[in-house]
Amino acid sequence: MIQVEEALSIIAQNSTKMPVQTIAVNKALGYILAETIYSPIAMPPFRQSAMDGYAFIHSERHQYDVIGLSQAGDHSKIKLKENEAIRIFTGAFVPNNADTVVMQEHVLANEKSILITRMPELYLNVRAKGEQIQEGEVVFEANTLITPAAIGFLACLGITEINVFKKPKVAILVTGNELVKPGGKLPKGKIYESNSVMLQAALQTIGVKKSKVYTVKDNLKATKKALKAILKKYDVVLVSGGISVGDYDFVKEALLANGVEQLFYKINQKPGKPMFFGAKKETLVFALPGNPASSLTNFYVYVYPAIKAKMGFLDTHRTKIMRKLNQSITNNSGKTLFLKALYDETNVTVLDSQSSAMLNTFAIANSLIIVPNDVETLKKGQIVTLLSLF
Incomplete structure (x- = not known):
């Protein structure tokens, strides 16, 4: 023993x-990466608008002529002058020489011009190229758990397959x-x-x-x-x-x-x-x-x-936490005890029905108090170690 x-x-x-296997990203939920992944592109891959509004070159003026439109998926080659703006939508390409986007709620507009009623700060509402990640940067280190968000991020980088541990x-x-x-x-x-x-x-x-x-x-x-x-x-x-x-x-x-x-x-x-x-x-x-x-x-x-x-997990054990005992515990067995318990933000309570055949209190327990084999008494108010079950 x-x-x-x-x-x-x-x-x-x-x-x-x-062993390692190659798996489609959309089927990788819950797997652990067996490799470090690097981004094949910058994300976003171009400067994007963060708002529906108007892109322009920031200046002291408030009135601008509207000379075009940039929708998501377009690649506008329009070059703006200082008195010009372009209608733009969230996620759309920002013209190369535009530096700011004013949200549509902060303008008075007609078909040909806008009047900015609340001037945004320079560069506001423009997502820089590579704002999330630059080409060649680490996306995920090896041994990372693949979550729904991780799948989404990999997909938006154009990655369709990854190596994971079976x-x-x-x-x-x-x-x-x-x-x-x-x-x-x-x-x-x-x-x-x-x-x-x-x-x-x-x-x-x-x-x-x-x-x-x-x-x-x-x-x-x-x-x-x-x-x-x-x-x-x-x-x-x-x-x-x-x-x-x-x-x-x-x-x-x-x-x-x-x-x-x-x-x-x-x-x-x-x-x-x-x-x-x-x-x-x-x-x-x-x-x-x-x-x-x-x-x-x-x-x-x-x-x-x-x-x-x-x-492939690096952190393999259930989380251990510390809490204050609500009652004393005696251990005369010379064995390590695992006691079904309920803890809150500060305290932990030993539950009834500790028999090895009983699941009734296990069903409501959120932890196991660990009483080492060489500890005979744990007093009320003492700090003890718990194995969290959730």
């Missing part, structure tokens, strides 16, 4: 990045004779299986939108067969249940029989002690406890950073 920090270190050492293919294997699918009648002695949908939802928060769920009974032969097939096809395998030391817990034996190298088994923590972490070539395997709260805790603490690292 190892300590939490050692477990995290081993996982980090084995969570190598996925997202890992993830499988979830659920074990247990007692489990039945939600939706039907619940037979005596059975429980509804919830871990797979919970873990799939948690994966989606990282950006893994698709994962495959498999089920197997508590049987060594069947578990070995299921894992043999899954390990060939997936980059990350999450096993739910069957990893403790009961008579019907066959997962560890089945994993070892399939050539999975055990990197650690059992962590000195509560909840979530009976967890297995291993690898077969580049495939990572997390055998999580069957109890739902334990399973989700270990997902947030261990699986989450591993998958983010494989996806």
Whole structure:
């Protein structure tokens, strides 16, 4: 059995990045860049009007003759004199010798001339060429997350394809004779299986939108067969249940029989002690406890950073924050505790129902208080470390 920090270190050492793929920009949402991108053009590529109004050469005069029109998409070759202006619209090309745009609300106009009633400052409402970015400048560094705004920015620069790290293919294997699918009648002695949908939802928060769920009974032969097939096809395998030391817990034996190298088994923590972490070539395997709260805790603490690292994120762990305790905590277990909690701007409160089988308070928790294994008492008012869940 190892300590939490050692477990995290081993996982980090084995969570190598996925291979690189080229992908269309419009399909890259949620991916991580595998390259630094440089701008092929200046943006804007020409001087643009920031307003609907009139472009002119700034001077002391207020009256100007209107000699033409510049709409978005036009490229006007008009050269203005000091007493001349051109009707212009937002995003349109500003004539080379015009230096200022007055918004239309600040003029009195007819077809041939304008009178400026409120004179703008020199250069106002003119977007300079390259105002956003110059040709050859860095658009995004490698390891940047592609967001909707990033997609828009890349598209406006004319970039249609980028190199990103692939997202890992993830499988979830659920074990247990007692489990039945939600939706039907619940037979005596059975429980509804919830871990797979919970873990799939948690994966989606990282950006893994698709994962495959498999089920197997508590049987060594069947578990070995299921894992043999899954390990060939997936980059990350999450096993739910069957990893403790009961008579019907066959997962560890089945994993070892399939050539999975055990990197650690059992962590000195509560909840979530009976967890297995291993690898077969580049495939990572997390055998999580069957109890739902334990399973989700270990997902947030261990699986989450591993998958983010494989996806190419540099900042892989959930955010840690500091808050003041609303009540005292006693830890006589010698284990690291992860306690479901609710925090606000200044304080944090430990929730009821901390059992590893209970999701009722986990469902409203926004954090996990981390109580180190060598800390026996945390007093009310003391500052503690939280793992933020949102």
